[in-house]
Amino acid sequence: VNDQDLKRRAELIRALPDGVVRAAVPEDTEDQRGRRGLPPLLVTAPRNTEEVAAVVRACEQAGVPVIPRGGGTGLVLGQIAIDGPPPVLISLERMTAIRAVHTGDNVLIAEAGAILADVQQAAKDVNRLFPLSLAAEGSCRIGGNLATNAGGLNVLRYGTARDLCLGLEAVLPDGEIWHGLRRLRKDNTGYDLRNLLIGSEGTLAIITAAALRLFPRPAHTGTALFVVPSPDAAMDFLNLARDMVGDFISAFELIDATGQHLLAETMPDLRLPFPEIPDWCILVELGTPELLPTEPLFESLFKRALDAGLTDNGIIAQNGAQASQLWRMRESIPEANRLTGGIAFHDISLPVSLVSEFLTSSETALRKIADVRIGVFGHLGDGNLHYNVFPAIGRRSADYGDIGGMISRSVHDSVHRFGGSFSAEHGVGRMKAAELKLYADPTRLKALTAIKNALDPSGIMNPGAVLHDNRTGIHDSCKEQG
């Protein structure tokens, strides 16, 4: 921090509401993978929306960049400055209230700093479900979930964060407050500002509160694991299940042989469900209302899938403990991946019908670059795969030198060729801004830039994230983890 920054800092502090500044801590500029950003000019933690607006106005007038901060669990460097002038962090950590629960409307109003797990609990307290569910739910904040349009485990049935939000309150880059906490299912009165801000990763506004949709809690939840011969068979299985049990499929996860082998190699205490590791499995969860227990549904489904040649083996959990065991296998895969040490990790989506063809094509392309091991798992029902590249058996990640960037480019090129996305649920942040520039439709990119310039003419909101073409230096050294 140089003299000029110190002067700016002092000026800013004078312009801010009393008590809004707090001391910086190392966690403010680190992400979960230990990547560290530039030290901030100031850290602020406003207590209410008016204070957020006051901080933004002061920064706008001073020409100081602003980085909004939720739980800091983002994976693509959206919450950390990596170059440019030191920013003011606006942490939503003090705005954690559940402002209202409208049970009759199936709507809950939460401030942006509310921890996702607390939102889930507030819904549960009134016998409702808030279905957004992801690994970081104990520490991520709902404002960040909305800013990044978080996905997770229940997207197939309930949609992403976007689909769970009816209204927003937000501070725009000029420091004005949009009071948009409507709780209406239908409202056709002008452009969809809500969905524009959702997923904009703090570059167009700071979300301060949200009206969130609640759902009936399933009376029964059932889990099963089926062996399938191929990803195509997995898709046929999903379509069969949709015809048979409608919208009750809340999760449909694909697990490949590599994932299970890595579990066996790195976590030998974890009991794998099948004595011989199958090439492909699907983990299916059903949530049903009281009139419809899950077990007979699973039994009918298995029988029909067996007859259709889509499976030849399966486990239907008979109780909660068995269900947890099946889920533990799925949920331990990222940890096994970390323990193994990967060359490159990817969060991609594809048209579901092309997943199988993509897998063959991408593997062929990768084999030309290096002798690697490919691990695939993820939310197949959404076409969202975590596609990870590991060293061949007996080799280590370090043996491969600096080929991570080349590997990722190859994977993303294949994804692009199949009409897929290089970021299904993690967002763009600063880590993938170069990919956005490379792969986005040019007309769309021009429109997004025009929108950014129109809403944030001073360019103070989270600069460098999403739309910025000069932040590629960090790319190769920052691997994604799925």
Added chain:
Amino acid sequence: VNDQDLKRRAELIRALPDGVVRAAVPEDTEDQRGRRGLPPLLVTAPRNTEEVAAVVRACEQAGVPVIPRGGGTGLVLGQIAIDGPPPVLISLERMTAIRAVHTGDNVLIAEAGAILADVQQAAKDVNRLFPLSLAAEGSCRIGGNLATNAGGLNVLRYGTARDLCLGLEAVLPDGEIWHGLRRLRKDNTGYDLRNLLIGSEGTLAIITAAALRLFPRPAHTGTALFVVPSPDAAMDFLNLARDMVGDFISAFELIDATGQHLLAETMPDLRLPFPEIPDWCILVELGTPELLPTEPLFESLFKRALDAGLTDNGIIAQNGAQASQLWRMRESIPEANRLTGGIAFHDISLPVSLVSEFLTSSETALRKIADVRIGVFGHLGDGNLHYNVFPAIGRRSADYGDIGGMISRSVHDSVHRFGGSFSAEHGVGRMKAAELKLYADPTRLKALTAIKNALDPSGIMNPGAVLHDNRTGIHDSCKEQG
């Protein structure tokens, strides 16, 4: 058309692709209620997206306004110029192809000019459902449905047009084509341009094609009509049904006594289901997969609702003919309203928990203005009511002079006070642009205007619609019909 217009017309024709101009017909500038707009400078009917782009580019260069036109079934004058220089109409009538059906992805690619009923049929041909369903489905076009974010009967279960679209192809105001026909469920790569264009009523772009979501066809469909003591009881009934039968409720329609009385008065041949007209009824439709027939679900539901004091009478249709008869009553209400002749019609939405309180409050306010009869029906499950004001028994609409505007202002003021919307599903168009200015949050309005100016700096795209404050002259004489 004056000399200068004739000159512009000739110049434009020279700049356009061969064969893209067609003769104007009266229907081009009329809406379904016979309201007539200004004659166009030219009517064009491009055969493909490149031709749409060529027309837009030529108009942009000539500074001539453009009005995109689908089926022309909009109810708020979004498709008709009422002042300003004569526009070029761009009708999508020749772009009607279903470009692809991706059964495995549950996605269909339709050009913007495809008639909604033809899209529904294309889905049915591959044993899938495209759930968007509304009165105009035989003539409205999917591009218009998306441009206005159409609602209709299945919103409760499947969402509005917005929720049914995964990707767009569109021509932007500078004549560039956005190739965005992705068919991905998850894609977090930059701002949500798709949802910004959906619902923008042709003021930000011309949608030329869309990737649409398909669903499993329900194996069983069942319909029932229940008498309920109040709108609050109707909401409790809905919440009970959600807990019991989950997401299978595809329609949940409220019908009041006035609606039934008007049916009896104007359409005496229509048989009403109950010998004595009840104050409130709900029409419920369930769509279920093959393992779950609807009748036992309806029977359990009725029994539980009876025990809870939420109903004391009901009819569960025993076959398709009986179901059609119940639906006929609901669907004949708009016609009975027209035959009666109303003072003012409104398409409003409210937080569902406040519907009952709103009804009392709004009626009290209206009674201070005039002795009127209020008719309410609509999609209660979405909080969307068609709230219509009729002459008292024995009087005629003409007896009330010019109070329609005052009545509408009173209704919309009440709606606004309860956090509702003055346009739930019909949009803003030119008819409600003044309401948008009056009721919209000022920060949001400023942001929408900035977006409009950024994407359409020449202001050629459907000028006067949505964002325009100088088009109030038409308001009082143009009544909405719900």
